[in-house]
Amino acid sequence: MSEATLHRRIRAEIAERIRSGAWPPGHRVPSEHELMAAYGCSRMTVNKALAPLAEQGLIVRRRKAGTFVSRPRIHSVVLDIPDIAAEVTARGEAYGYELLGRAARVATSDEAEALGLVRPGRILSLRCLHRAAGRPFGLEERLINLAAVPEAAEVDFAAEPPGGWLLGHVPWTEAEHRISAAHPSKSAATALGLPTTAACLVLDRRTWRGDERITHVRLTFPGDAYDLVARFSPQPG
Amino acid sequence: MSEATLHRRIRAEIAERIRSGAWPPGHRVPSEHELMAAYGCSRMTVNKALAPLAEQGLIVRRRKAGTFVSRPRIHSVVLDIPDIAAEVTARGEAYGYELLGRAARVATSDEAEALGLVRPGRILSLRCLHRAAGRPFGLEERLINLAAVPEAAEVDFAAEPPGGWLLGHVPWTEAEHRISAAHPSKSAATALGLPTTAACLVLDRRTWRGDERITHVRLTFPGDAYDLVARFSPQPG
DNA sequence: GCGTCACATATGTCTATACAAAAAGAAGTC
DNA sequence: GACTTCTTTTTGTATAGACATATGTGACGC
Numbered sequence: 001m002s003e004a005t006l007h008r009r010i011r012a013e014i015a016e017r018i019r020s021g022a023w024p025p026g027h028r029v030p031s032e033h034e035l036m037a038a039y040g041c042s043r044m045t046v047n048k049a050l051a052p053l054a055e056q057g058l059i060v061r062r063r064k065a066g067t068f069v070s071r072p073r074i075h076s077v078v079l080d081i082p083d084i085a086a087e088v089t090a091r092g093e094a095y096g097y098e099l100l101g102r103a104a105r106v107a108t109s110d111e112a113e114a115l116g117l118v119r120p121g122r123i124l125s126l127r128c129l130h131r132a133a134g135r136p137f138g139l140e141e142r143l144i145n146l147a148a149v150p151e152a153a154e155v156d157f158a159a160e161p162p163g164g165w166l167l168g169h170v171p172w173t174e175a176e177h178r179i180s181a182a183h184p185s186k187s188a189a190t191a192l193g194l195p196t197t198a199a200c201l202v203l204d205r206r207t208w209r210g211d212e213r214i215t216h217v218r219l220t221f222p223g224d225a226y227d228l229v230a231r232f233s234p235q236p237g
Numbered sequence: 238m239s240e241a242t243l244h245r246r247i248r249a250e251i252a253e254r255i256r257s258g259a260w261p262p263g264h265r266v267p268s269e270h271e272l273m274a275a276y277g278c279s280r281m282t283v284n285k286a287l288a289p290l291a292e293q294g295l296i297v298r299r300r301k302a303g304t305f306v307s308r309p310r311i312h313s314v315v316l317d318i319p320d321i322a323a324e325v326t327a328r329g330e331a332y333g334y335e336l337l338g339r340a341a342r343v344a345t346s347d348e349a350e351a352l353g354l355v356r357p358g359r360i361l362s363l364r365c366l367h368r369a370a371g372r373p374f375g376l377e378e379r380l381i382n383l384a385a386v387p388e389a390a391e392v393d394f395a396a397e398p399p400g401g402w403l404l405g406h407v408p409w410t411e412a413e414h415r416i417s418a419a420h421p422s423k424s425a426a427t428a429l430g431l432p433t434t435a436a437c438l439v440l441d442r443r444t445w446r447g448d449e450r451i452t453h454v455r456l457t458f459p460g461d462a463y464d465l466v467a468r469f470s471p472q473p474g
Numbered sequence: 475g476c477g478t479c480a481c482a483t484a485t486g487t488c489t490a491t492a493c494a495a496a497a498a499g500a501a502g503t504c
Numbered sequence: 505g506a507c508t509t510c511t512t513t514t515t516g517t518a519t520a521g522a523c524a525t526a527t528g529t530g531a532c533g534c
Binding site for chain 2: 018019020021024025048052055077079173174176177178179180181182183197198199200201202209210211212221223224226227228229
């Protein structure tokens with residue numbers, strides 16, 4: 001499957017034996033010399049096959065002792081955080097977007113803290129409502145650091161959701177996502193048409209370019225509207 | 238930082254320049270020959286440094302064209318879902334565990350559906366409470382498919398949380414995580430000492446080995462107890 | 475029995491070289 | 505001008521050999 005280079009094939013076959021349970025955790029993987037003989041290749045090739053498996057933690061390698069199947073411990077999963085418009089239309093519902101509020105101003109101390117600004121600067125504050133089939137689907141509360149993205153001040157976010165615009169126009173180097181559950185704030189509850197006792201999924205995303213913060217967005221979804229789904233099979237290849 | 242082998246150093250330095258924004262997306266990375274000259278090493282070493290970066294998608298390599306910093310586009314993040322005991326102790330709080338209920342029986346139709354059993358079979362149903370500093374931290378409701386894991390019937394889960402035992406004893410090939418927000422069920426609210434109007438983070442995990450379902454676990458956390466944090470810097474190192 | 479040291483073994487890293495494959499660009503052909 | 509072919513650059517993969525480093529094991533001495 002996939003490409004047919006030797007070291008990938010060796011890696012895939014070993015990973016497969018581990019995944020299938022044929023080699024249980026703790027089982028000894030053949031030594032580089034044995035694999036070298038088995039596949040009729042050089043040790044470098046075997047090493048190139050095994051090194052990524054060790055880096056991913058599928059196997060543990062110890063000098064002199066050998067190579068062993070490690071016990072999976074940490075659940076690290078890949079989570080897709082899709083564009084909201086794409087998510088809604090993927091469900092076959094009509095996507096709607098509405099700009100509820102927009103303000104360009106010098107950041108308040110709260111906003112400066114949320115954006116991690118070291119000194120006060122101008123920010124663009126946006127409140128947007130995303131709808132699915134006419135009903136509120138999620139509330140987006142976004143702060144954009146105008147020092148980092150001055151051109152955002154000129155964009156008409158009443159026509160275009162800021163998420164897509166930023167992704168297309170501003171390269172970012174780092175992002176942090178925080179997923180939690182909470183009751184909506186009073187204003188969020190009003191915008192979403194929910195009681196303040198509702199359970200909401202809250203996704204906070206902070207984005208950097210180098211040391212500079214670009215944006216901070218909080219997406220609030222009614223708990224029954226949206227699930228984040230992550231699939232993980234322990235080894236891409 | 239970390240180990241001082243040459244190829245790791247080269248990799249780290251290039252990743253750093255990309256992360257810092259010094260080399261923006263689309264920027265051309267020096268060719269293998271240039272790096273070889275710059276670091277005074279062989280091309281194999283340069284290649285070993287760059288290959289993992291390409292595999293992770295931080296850079297794009299095209300024959301003849303060269304190597305380029307790729308634009309981060311996908312919003313796919315790596316989420317660590319740690320062991321609850323590890324999570325609690327990492328916060329410096331005392332971890333406590335309590336088995337609230339245990340039943341081995343033929344699956345009800347609801348349970349069979351949750352586990353995706355094609356025909357009715359025996360399951361082990363567990364309810365466990367995880368505590369941090371004495372206070373309820375999360376409720377674990379777990380179904381184990383005894384057809385897939387018969388030895389689970391013999392284990393004393395009053396002494397050991399089932400998550401760790403399963404991870405150590407049963408190899409799995411695929412997992413699906415579903416993250417949502419919801420009010421706790423009546424029984425969950427009671428176990429966690431919450432009102433039924435509380436906002437809870439609910440994590441559903443379903444695990445397979447091949448086509449066979451191993452377990453389905455629902456973890457319910459009080460919204461103020463637990464955040465899932467995902468960091469995406471297009472490069473661990 | 476117990477601690478110590480030497481050796482064998484297995485992985486870790488690196489070099490120098492070789493050929494293959496893809497593709498951009500140049501040159502030649504109709 | 506458009507198409508084909510050739511050349512050259514750059515990455516992809518693999519080999520064989522070398523030395524470094526960690527460590528389990530067993531031999532040795534007490």
